[in-house]
Amino acid sequence: MTEIAAARRFDAIAWFDKGIGLAFPFVVALAVASAVLLAVGENPIDVFSLMAAESFGSTRRIAATLSAATPLLFTGVATAICFRSGVFNVGVEGAFVIGGLCGAFVGFSLPAGFGLALIPLAFAFAAIGSALWLSVPGYLLARYEVDEVVSTLMLNFVAFGITGYLVNGPLLSEISGNNVTPLVHEAAQLPRLLPPSTVHAGFLVGLVLVVAYGLWARRTPSGFEGALVGHNRRFSKAIGISIPATIVLVMVISGIVAGMGGASHALGQLHRFADGFSPGYGFTGMAVALLGRNTATGILLGAILFGALASAGTTVQLFSDIPLDIVNIIEGTVMIFAVVELGRLSLRRWRGAS
């Protein structure tokens, strides 16, 4: 009798974890936003329907949403790879920026004669640069147990500093004002998918990476090992999995994905690298990964959701009295409640360690 009851309760928890858990942060965020809107005398339902129309109402609006979701596909995957292995890498933001600079650099510095070959070269260079970048905290964690949260977070600022210096110094464009590199060659620019919207081929690259991530996680030995390491390091070690190798591997893959995201953004969206290249795509990617429970489908949905919020926010401000801040409130609340999940995970890690 008690055994059956225990099994049922377990089912209920699993169900909660999968269903409600996924939507929970978003529902809370809508509730908080409603409260704020009511307080300023707006009808929340009107506002939310306006936002829904602004993000999914027409082909153009959908294209804008997908465009905003594109970098989040990359950063979401890059974050999830590490989180599912119990490595709390918060340095995707920095790796994304480094990748963007590397990609743009290839795009404008190599001779235009390379033609379309510039695109794979730029992606490859960006992937290598960011992989090397994140391999440093990966190695420090694997070899010396340097806390990865601290090291990756701090490396973000180093990345901002390095790229900020380069675009104001050696790589500064001679013809266009401050803080930007020259434009990449036309051949290196990613094609637009639905002109005049800005959604570009990088979105497809992102989709491919999401699928590849799903495949890696479920169908490869190293993906399987990563998940076990995320569940229980001590167990994984006893079973013959090398913890240091796994940590370095997931950090390097995470760097590759984040770097490609940066290249995609540079070649497809801005066509150059500029100071303030990322308005926090890496951090939003963290929310995407948490909201999506590190699953490929979840990341896709999460990226589109945050893309919709971003694209709706700008237009809602234009066409109504509602300030852009309401979007920030929703985003922030989703983040906080998604981070509750992160807290639960690291609590498990501490308990596991003790």
Place this chain on the structure above:
Amino acid sequence: MNAHAAASSASAPVSVCLGAERLCKRYGAVQANSDISIFIAPGEIHAVVGENGAGKSTLMRILQGIEQPDSGRIIVDDRDVRFSGPGHAFELGIGMVHQEFMLAPDLTLLENLVLGDEPLVRRIGPVSRIDWEAALASGRELAGRTAVEVDWSRRSGGTPVHIQQFVEIIRLLRRGARILILDEPTAVLAPQQVEDLFSLLRKLREDSTTILFVSHKLKEVMALADRVTVFRRGEVCYSSPVADTDIDTIAGHMIGEAGDRTHPASSRRKGAVGEIVLEARRLTTPALEKSHPLHGVDLQVNEGEIVGLAGVSGNGQSELVECLVGLRAVSDGAIFLAGDDITNLPNRDRRELGMGYVSANRRDEGLALAASVEANVVAGSQRKAPINRHGLLDLAAMRRQAGQRLDLLAVRYGALGDAASSLSGGNQQRLVFAREIASDPKLLVVSQPTRGVDLKGIAAIHAILRRFRDDGGSVLLVSEELDEILELADRIAVMANGRIVGQLQAEEADVAKVGRMMLTQGGTDD
């Protein structure tokens, strides 16, 4: 001598420094202490010995004021007291040195010495400075009294364990403790350090400190204590001045009557022993904090036999297991698996060469409880056919493999996707065996296989081990359950103090013999 006689003869001294009379304590269904009477004279070193679960720790907790007894009296300096808490006991001068030292690792030894009771330079107002000169002087004075060299500026985390232990002891003395309770103080020490500790304790006795000394090691009791009290199953079964007794008598009282426990020979190995599968030569590990070092372990396991490793817990068994499976580094010695030197191989390679491992810590090391039953039972095989095909996992083959492995050992589970934590303890352990046996290892290193498993589960796990042995496999079985070892093992090695102190063929072993070897550390010949 029975318990009553022991109690009445011990109550004779006029002055009792610390004592308990007719003390009872029950936890749920377990009578942890029943009618315990123990009297410690001032300036005496009093040893308390007994097997695990005999009730020693409960008494120590009561004497420190952590637990309240259900009935009975506690006596301090001939007066009845009722401790309101550990602070009260400490005020009365009772200090405890735990097995795990309570020093702050990032502070220096001097800072640790005065922590909580810092000497202050008097200043007007609420702000006053710590008087480090006075602190250092008091440290030097205490150390000088006991003739131990201490570098007070050292960080305690990097200090050898015996120095940490010393600081812990004089820290208590400095704060006014005059009755010291030491819980297995020699467990973490090397032999020379044990000598140093004993001379320190003897010196303290001369300075009229009273010492209650909990130990498993009868030789140490004989060398150090003035009086010994034996606990068994929650009762005091023997108490005597050490001068009037000997190791065999004490060991006999600890183990009790063993005639009723016999083990059928029918379950034993049939046929001759094969070649050597596992050989450990002079394995030695450094003394690290919270570990019991090995001092040159020699051990062999042959093909087709179960070797039982018996010993009181904390004598290096778990460290030996970790060295053998590759989870702990050795500082000296060598390990061979079927002739291959595996001393410096990582555990993955040892598994490849045919070593399986059933961890004593099922919840943290044997299983990933939050992961699925399937993932747990195929873990480790993810890079081998048939689960791995052309670098990808064949999910269908993985399910098939998992199902087969689980069915082979009749593991009861709901669905392959359920978390391993949804299984009962016995089934969790069977799952671990299912995984470890699946790779067809030459050797299984099995540690505490039936801990937390019910009777039916125990029988099933014993059957698994026997079948594995009968099929030609070798098993190193480490267990604190002496009955389990006597029932399963073909040969028994006894471990004490980081060494193998004796080996017996199963036919010639019984509880009394093995128990005596476990407790007296050198066999009966020494």
